[in-house]
Amino acid sequence: MARTSSDIALKVREAVETSARSKPRLDLFKFVPFRLNRLAAEVSSALAEEYQERHGLDIPAWRVIATLGFRNDACSAQFISQCTRTHKSTISRAVTALLHQELIERVENEADRREFRLQLTRKGRALYEELFPQLLRREDEILACLSAQERKQLSSLLGKIEQSLDLIQTSKEADAKQAY
Numbered sequence: 001m002a003r004t005s006s007d008i009a010l011k012v013r014e015a016v017e018t019s020a021r022s023k024p025r026l027d028l029f030k031f032v033p034f035r036l037n038r039l040a041a042e043v044s045s046a047l048a049e050e051y052q053e054r055h056g057l058d059i060p061a062w063r064v065i066a067t068l069g070f071r072n073d074a075c076s077a078q079f080i081s082q083c084t085r086t087h088k089s090t091i092s093r094a095v096t097a098l099l100h101q102e103l104i105e106r107v108e109n110e111a112d113r114r115e116f117r118l119q120l121t122r123k124g125r126a127l128y129e130e131l132f133p134q135l136l137r138r139e140d141e142i143l144a145c146l147s148a149q150e151r152k153q154l155s156s157l158l159g160k161i162e163q164s165l166d167l168i169q170t171s172k173e174a175d176a177k178q179a180y
Helices: 005-022 032-055 059-070 077-084 088-100 122-145 148-164 171-177
Strands: 104-108 116-120
Touching: 032 059, 032 122, 059 077, 059 088, 059 104, 059 116, 059 122, 077 088, 088 104, 116 122
Parallel strands: none
Antiparallel strands: 104 116
């Protein structure tokens, strides 16, 4: 029996479809980078409700305030950008807005007078002191599905991943290495 070109085309199409179905595919819901990114976005959004609704701060502005708030001394916008993994232009816009709101101020760098560092003003410090307990409470709510042991394990596992990526994990470490 002679095969027609349409029979051959049909067989080829079926073979291609079968091959496509049997190839392994990337399941995003099992792909750790996707899961971490989605989780980070969701947690960041949940925390943002605390400072956006009450104080009109966006995520980059909060990152600037939070970074300056946990440090004992002034630091550069570059430090904030690298520490938070936020693009420098985004941090620059946030810094400009926070300067206008008088939540942060520039101070001269004693080591290099050409450079200015940033620090919280009294108003900015008061805002930080008001917000961080609320954010810690919100973090507890988010992590309520985990036992105390699971929280320790999560922290340890995240630390291992950060270390494998050579990420600085503490401000003390960053200061010691003058990493930023």
